[in-house]
Amino acid sequence: MNQGVYPLAASMINQINRLDQISNNLANINTNGFKQENTTETTFNYYLQRAQQENFAPTKNNIVTNNIPKIDAKYIQGEMGPIAATGNKLDFALNQADTFFKVQDLNGDIVYTRDGAFKNLDGFLVDSNGNNVLNADNEPIVVEENFQAQIGVVQIPYSNLEKVGNNTYKVLDENNLEIFGDNDGLIVQGAIEKSNVNSVSSMVELIDAHRRFEQSQKAIKSIDELNAALIEKIGNNTK
Numbered sequence: 001m002n003q004g005v006y007p008l009a010a011s012m013i014n015q016i017n018r019l020d021q022i023s024n025n026l027a028n029i030n031t032n033g034f035k036q037e038n039t040t041e042t043t044f045n046y047y048l049q050r051a052q053q054e055n056f057a058p059t060k061n062n063i064v065t066n067n068i069p070k071i072d073a074k075y076i077q078g079e080m081g082p083i084a085a086t087g088n089k090l091d092f093a094l095n096q097a098d099t100f101f102k103v104q105d106l107n108g109d110i111v112y113t114r115d116g117a118f119k120n121l122d123g124f125l126v127d128s129n130g131n132n133v134l135n136a137d138n139e140p141i142v143v144e145e146n147f148q149a150q151i152g153v154v155q156i157p158y159s160n161l162e163k164v165g166n167n168t169y170k171v172l173d174e175n176n177l178e179i180f181g182d183n184d185g186l187i188v189q190g191a192i193e194k195s196n197v198n199s200v201s202s203m204v205e206l207i208d209a210h211r212r213f214e215q216s217q218k219a220i221k222s223i224d225e226l227n228a229a230l231i232e233k234i235g236n237n238t239k
Helices: 005-027 044-054 060-067 199-237
Strands: 037-041 071-076 083-085 092-094 099-104 110-113 119-121 124-126 153-155 161-164 168-171 187-189 191-193
Touching: 005 037, 005 199, 092 099
Parallel strands: 092 191
Antiparallel strands: 037 071, 083 191, 092 187, 099 110, 099 153, 110 168, 119 124, 161 168
């Protein structure tokens, strides 16, 4: 196979991954507290420098492998979304970008969310998925007078989080988080944080990913046509 096809095919795969990611962001544009995800792509220079650091002699195979573009990482864009007043006493918004509510999922695990659209279920405070909202001591919260003071808030860097389930996160390193003894000044009652997805910039990125995919696809088609013409010419000359 023509070696020029490898980076083009890899680029197409990258753009498919971008399309999936951007589409998921757009699908959650109305999800409370949602944080959009982005991807980063490495360059040829990165692979060249790594090859030099590892001190291996480049061969035909690893040159092809290290020349192709690859998705390097996904990351969460942690900027706060707009806070909208609702007047509902069970709605809460966090006013710091790297703070989270604690909830207990159906498996009994503690996960974290910024979606503060809570409800009263049989006297207990639960999130939109019916999971118990927890206090600072990881206990369910009873909806009673001054219940809002019991809501647990933790501070976690986004680099220490992984998305799981429906708009929730799990922590990667339990030692890299801070549990606040109280939530004074950290939450706003009667308000909700909206998604931080920017529909305009996301649509621009979506169009860009489509165009890059099509460009690589056309380039592969051109290479294929050139190869076919070359094979036909060689075949005619050998008759």
